[in-house]
Amino acid sequence: MFFCGQQPLNMFFLRVWVSASKQAVSRKLSMESVLTGCSRASSGMAADKEPLKKAKTPQGRFDVPEEKSKDVLEKFPDNINPVTKEKGGPRGPEPTRYGDWERRGRCVDF
Amino acid sequence: MASVRAASRLLSRRAISNIKAVPAAAVQNSRNFHFSIYGKKNNAKVSDDISTQYPVVDHEFDAVVVGAGGAGLRAAFGLSEAGFNTACVTKLFPTRSHTVAAQGGINAALGNMEDDDWRWHFYDTVKGSDWLGDQDAIHYMTEQAPAAVVELENFGMPFSRTEDGKIYQRAFGGQSLKYGKGGQAHRCCCVADRTGHSLLHTLYGRSLRYDTSYFVEYFALDLLMEDGQCKGVIALCMEDGSIHRFRSQNTVIATGGYGRTYFSCTSAHTSTGDGNAMVTRAGLPCQDLEFVQFHPTGIYGAGCLITEGCRGEGGILINSEGERFMERYAPNAKDLASRDVVSRSMTIEIREGRGVGPEKDHVYLQLHHLPPQQLAARLPGISETAMIFAGVDVTKEPIPVLPTVHYNMGGIPTNYKGQVIDYTDGKDKVVPGLYACGEAACASVHGANRLGANSLLDLVVFGRACALTIASEHKPGEKLSPLKPNAGEESVANMDKLRFASGSLRTSEIRLNMQKTMQNHAAVFRTGSVLKEGCDKMDDIYQTLDQIKTFDRGIVWNTDLVESLELQNLMLNAVQTIHSAEQRKESRGAHAREDFKVRVDEFDYSKPLQGQEKKPFDQHWRKHTLSYVDRKTGKVTLKYRPVIDTSLDEEDCAHVPPAIRSY
Numbered sequence: 001m002f003f004c005g006q007q008p009l010n011m012f013f014l015r016v017w018v019s020a021s022k023q024a025v026s027r028k029l030s031m032e033s034v035l036t037g038c039s040r041a042s043s044g045m046a047a048d049k050e051p052l053k054k055a056k057t058p059q060g061r062f063d064v065p066e067e068k069s070k071d072v073l074e075k076f077p078d079n080i081n082p083v084t085k086e087k088g089g090p091r092g093p094e095p096t097r098y099g100d101w102e103r104r105g106r107c108v109d110f
Numbered sequence: 111m112a113s114v115r116a117a118s119r120l121l122s123r124r125a126i127s128n129i130k131a132v133p134a135a136a137v138q139n140s141r142n143f144h145f146s147i148y149g150k151k152n153n154a155k156v157s158d159d160i161s162t163q164y165p166v167v168d169h170e171f172d173a174v175v176v177g178a179g180g181a182g183l184r185a186a187f188g189l190s191e192a193g194f195n196t197a198c199v200t201k202l203f204p205t206r207s208h209t210v211a212a213q214g215g216i217n218a219a220l221g222n223m224e225d226d227d228w229r230w231h232f233y234d235t236v237k238g239s240d241w242l243g244d245q246d247a248i249h250y251m252t253e254q255a256p257a258a259v260v261e262l263e264n265f266g267m268p269f270s271r272t273e274d275g276k277i278y279q280r281a282f283g284g285q286s287l288k289y290g291k292g293g294q295a296h297r298c299c300c301v302a303d304r305t306g307h308s309l310l311h312t313l314y315g316r317s318l319r320y321d322t323s324y325f326v327e328y329f330a331l332d333l334l335m336e337d338g339q340c341k342g343v344i345a346l347c348m349e350d351g352s353i354h355r356f357r358s359q360n361t362v363i364a365t366g367g368y369g370r371t372y373f374s375c376t377s378a379h380t381s382t383g384d385g386n387a388m389v390t391r392a393g394l395p396c397q398d399l400e401f402v403q404f405h406p407t408g409i410y411g412a413g414c415l416i417t418e419g420c421r422g423e424g425g426i427l428i429n430s431e432g433e434r435f436m437e438r439y440a441p442n443a444k445d446l447a448s449r450d451v452v453s454r455s456m457t458i459e460i461r462e463g464r465g466v467g468p469e470k471d472h473v474y475l476q477l478h479h480l481p482p483q484q485l486a487a488r489l490p491g492i493s494e495t496a497m498i499f500a501g502v503d504v505t506k507e508p509i510p511v512l513p514t515v516h517y518n519m520g521g522i523p524t525n526y527k528g529q530v531i532d533y534t535d536g537k538d539k540v541v542p543g544l545y546a547c548g549e550a551a552c553a554s555v556h557g558a559n560r561l562g563a564n565s566l567l568d569l570v571v572f573g574r575a576c577a578l579t580i581a582s583e584h585k586p587g588e589k590l591s592p593l594k595p596n597a598g599e600e601s602v603a604n605m606d607k608l609r610f611a612s613g614s615l616r617t618s619e620i621r622l623n624m625q626k627t628m629q630n631h632a633a634v635f636r637t638g639s640v641l642k643e644g645c646d647k648m649d650d651i652y653q654t655l656d657q658i659k660t661f662d663r664g665i666v667w668n669t670d671l672v673e674s675l676e677l678q679n680l681m682l683n684a685v686q687t688i689h690s691a692e693q694r695k696e697s698r699g700a701h702a703r704e705d706f707k708v709r710v711d712e713f714d715y716s717k718p719l720q721g722q723e724k725k726p727f728d729q730h731w732r733k734h735t736l737s738y739v740d741r742k743t744g745k746v747t748l749k750y751r752p753v754i755d756t757s758l759d760e761e762d763c764a765h766v767p768p769a770i771r772s773y
Binding site for chain 2: 085087090092095098099100101105106107110
């Protein structure tokens with residue numbers, strides 16, 4: 001399909017076709033079918049296809065008012081941990097409370 | 111579509127027969143794949159010195175960094191900052207490197223929470239390494255730690271803060287005050303819960319200020335070595351299949367670890383130990399590969415780790431008979447026994463046939479006997495984690511778990527400056543032109559066991575160290591030493607052989623065999639007979655590499671080829687790991703053997719040293735393993751190198767004499 005889009009290759013086709021004009025008829029026919037195939041493909045592709053199915057992205061999802069799904073780990077007010085007064089730290093309970101670095105049940109460092 | 115292709119093939123064949131054969135070197139892409147900055151010196155030349163089948167492009171740089179994770183990026187922009195024309199060759203986009211998954215923190219003795227001293231951090235790290243770490247490298251790392259963290263913070267890394275605005279530090283990773291006698295130290299700095307991600311993005315953003323040339327999605331095949339000196343790297347461009355030779359006086363390897371040699375690991379699919387393999391193929395050794403850090407409860411299949419807090423809150427490990435097997439192995443501590451005891455117990459259960467699942471190769475972690483509200487309150491997020499990674503509802507079903515590889519302490523041996531060394535005639539000898547940093551290197555800061563939050567520190571400190579060493583010993587624009595025109599031939603031949611391989615075993619089958627063997631024989635449970643059996647099996651599997659079969663014969667984005675190249679690299683790492691483990695007849699740090707449960711040092715440190723005779727070097731095990739592989743036969747040879755016991759400045763920071771490690 002992409003052959004048809006590129007100019008140099010089309011020229012190449014035509015030039016070689018011209019030089020090989022003494023070739024057998026079957027070659028000529030295949031060449032013609034190639035060119036027509038290309039032209040058919042490049043124009044009006046969607047014409048005979050069925051209409052596009054409903055897009056996969058949920059339309060209007062972001063139009064719904066602010067009811068965000070509650071994250072299990074809640075944000076601290078002002079991002080400051082009330083107990084340790086840490087600013088910008090990890091949300092939720094202290095990650096190192098079990099001796100390893102825990103986050104949502106996963107251990108990421110130990 | 112097919113008719114178009116057929117027609118064009120016929121036409122092109124006709125056309126070519128009328129024109130003279132065009133050498134591969136002149137086959138240029140019609141479109142420039144790479145973005146080049148206006149005015150930048152672009153002296154890449156196309157040559158057909160080593161291959162007429164593949165277009166080969168030669169580049170010349172002052173320094174080449176292989177790998178763009180935390181260490182690679184730090185080295186690359188450190189070098190660019192110093193004025194070197196640097197290339198960064200990476201098989202992944204920099205922000206996709208595995209550093210992004212390191213969510214823990216960085217240790218540094220900044221002293222923001224209490225009075226702190228880097229010498230206490232030094233002591234903790236030496237003890238944590240079970241006295242296998244080189245104390246000069248540890249001295250260097252812990253002394254530079256505060257400066258490194260402050261530098262990162264100046265680059266814009268958003269650490270969490272205390273009320274006063276200083277970096278907040280928390281207690282983590284076996285850190286203590288006053289050489290172990292002052293209680294828990296608070297040294298771990300973090301960025302919310304994504305320190306590694308933030309580190310990588312900060313370093314990448316910073317590196318864009320300097321004109322480092324990034325060669326993204328270039329798979330480094332081999333080092334170009336001549337007369338024992340490293341003169342560059344040869345790489346495959348995955349995008350268009352061309353070969354690129356990067357010539358430079360300085361090459362830095364920062365390719366990461368090799369977790370993927372095991373069936374269950376937390377590492378990305380791209381952690382394939384490419385740097386270790388490149389160095390092995392160049393005839394240089396790899397150090398301490400038998401030290402692999404495991405975690406007992408990694409989710410089967412996914413590789414994510416389940417926190418020990420689950421067991422702390424009452425979760426239990428059960429086998430196929432529904433029995434709480436930890437009661438047999440640790441009657442008092444039961445499921446709260448230490449990590450290595452739990453890992454070994456799980457492995458023994460699996461080996462004795464009481465594993466669960468269709469292949470009976472893992473056990474279950476049961477949490478559904480705990481009240482769901484308590485689980486949600488104490489361990490928020492665990493139900494989502496279990497559902498996403500294991501597909502189980504944690505309030506009804508147990509989670510499948512097995513011991514999982516997390517970190518590789520071993521790697522390419524370097525000195526504290528980041529220069530790669532070889533050990534000949536009883537001395538460390540620097541390999542000119544080659545440097546290594548990060549998880550791929552083994553400056554031996556972690557020794558036999560890595561402490562938590564030390565590996566991110568290792569990345570930045572040694573990445574910077576490599577850049578500083580190169581800057582101090584070389585100048586930008588130095589003339590390159592001559593290189594044979596056909597350098598890199600074997601790498602291209604090997605790649606070509608793999609691309610057209612048509613044996614009997616697929617890449618994925620050989621890889622799975624290797625991973626299963628390593629998981630069964632070289633994992634947590636290590637005894638002489640199991641390791642010996644594993645060594646023989648691994649040698650056989652190494653030989654099956656000759657029967658590899660690949661399917662994709664293309665040249666553009668051939669992932670089959672790249673995975674097969676990665677498999678060759680993994681295989682070299684795996685044989686060295688298992689052979690080193692089999693030979694080391696003691697238990698030290700992460701290498702724990704059932705038949706040799708004690709640490710064997712030159713003195714018996716559990717008794718007073720008075721009156722003890724020092725054991726000769728070949729009769730104790732406080733030494734580094736250096737492993738070499740003969741690439742054709744797969745035979746592993748081992749040598750040993752002494753541990754460096756002196757710090758960089760004995761007056762400033764005395765070395766820590768060995769002692770029994772107990773917490």
